[in-house]
Amino acid sequence: MTIRIHVAVVLLIILPAVPACARDENPESTGPSPVPSEVPVSMANPATTLEPTPALSPASTPGAPDFECPNQAEAEMSAVEQAKAVPGDIDGDGGPESVFVFADEGGSSGCIGFVVVDLEGEVRSAPVSYPDIDPGFGFPSLNSVASINDLEGEEIVVNVTSGASTQFVSVYTFDGTQLLEVAYENSFGDEAAGVFGFGGSVGHVEAIDCLADRVVVSTATPKGRRYALIRRFLDPRGAAWVAEGEERSIGSLRRVTSKPEFAGSPFLNCT
Ligand SMILES: [Ca+2]
Numbered sequence: 001m002t003i004r005i006h007v008a009v010v011l012l013i014i015l016p017a018v019p020a021c022a023r024d025e026n027p028e029s030t031g032p033s034p035v036p037s038e039v040p041v042s043m044a045n046p047a048t049t050l051e052p053t054p055a056l057s058p059a060s061t062p063g064a065p066d067f068e069c070p071n072q073a074e075a076e077m078s079a080v081e082q083a084k085a086v087p088g089d090i091d092g093d094g095g096p097e098s099v100f101v102f103a104d105e106g107g108s109s110g111c112i113g114f115v116v117v118d119l120e121g122e123v124r125s126a127p128v129s130y131p132d133i134d135p136g137f138g139f140p141s142l143n144s145v146a147s148i149n150d151l152e153g154e155e156i157v158v159n160v161t162s163g164a165s166t167q168f169v170s171v172y173t174f175d176g177t178q179l180l181e182v183a184y185e186n187s188f189g190d191e192a193a194g195v196f197g198f199g200g201s202v203g204h205v206e207a208i209d210c211l212a213d214r215v216v217v218s219t220a221t222p223k224g225r226r227y228a229l230i231r232r233f234l235d236p237r238g239a240a241w242v243a244e245g246e247e248r249s250i251g252s253l254r255r256v257t258s259k260p261e262f263a264g265s266p267f268l269n270c271t
């Protein structure tokens with residue numbers, strides 16, 4: 001009996017304490033913490049003493065598109081502050097804007113790489129959708145800017161990954177309101193492909209370039225002692241490039257790669 005009484009007493013002592021503990025799910029929040037009170041002090045200079053920058057605040061930017069990634073607003077600011085600016089006339093007004101390519105290593109898949117443009121204070125960005133971006137290998141990075149599609153302004157070509165010898169890029173375009181990743185219908189019937197390959201070895205060679213007012217996506221693969229070449233032609237309309245037929249041929253590697261799109265870097269002849 002004595003033991004039961006002791007147990008009951010102990011329970012009565014412990015139980016009232018349980019709800020108080022349950023409220024503190026985060027053990028770091030128990031006890032006094034000087035950190036929160038110090039944060040405003042460290043944040044008070046010099047950023048909070050500067051004029052607010054409306055362009056960097058999505059809520060105060062009229063017409064700004066919704067973000068696709070939870071870390072996109074922060075990535076925009078980090079890109080403008082930290083990344084190397086490269087000039088490009090992205091809005092097509094004749095003057096250059098600052099283009100940034102930025103990696104947030106803490107982002108989730110599809111929200112790690114960002115392409116950011118500072119349009120004279122109005123910042124626009126697009127996440128790199130390629131799911132396996134590896135910042136540890138330097139991706140994403142800027143490949144080039146080139147006038148590719150039917151919209152005013154230059155497109156931004158971004159390196160997203162590389163294989164043993166093939167490299168891959170994604171393309172970004174500004175439609176006057178948003179920065180968008182280009183998608184296209186590829187030769188596998190994948191209508192949402194956003195990645196273009198180029199380069200390669202004797203086992204598989206790819207190339208992409210402009211040909212007149214079309215984009216040509218070419219792939220050469222071994223077929224016996226020769227190579228089968230597929231040249232797929234795209235009408236580069238805005239951010240959704242439409243397949244408009246293809247051309248197939250067979251020849252030596254030298255012959256199939258004598259096509260102009262194999263001569264240089266991606267989109268080299270787009271003007
Ligand atoms: Ca411009």
Ligand SMILES: [Ca+2]
Pocket residue numbers: 147148149150151152153154155173
């Ligand atoms: Ca364009």
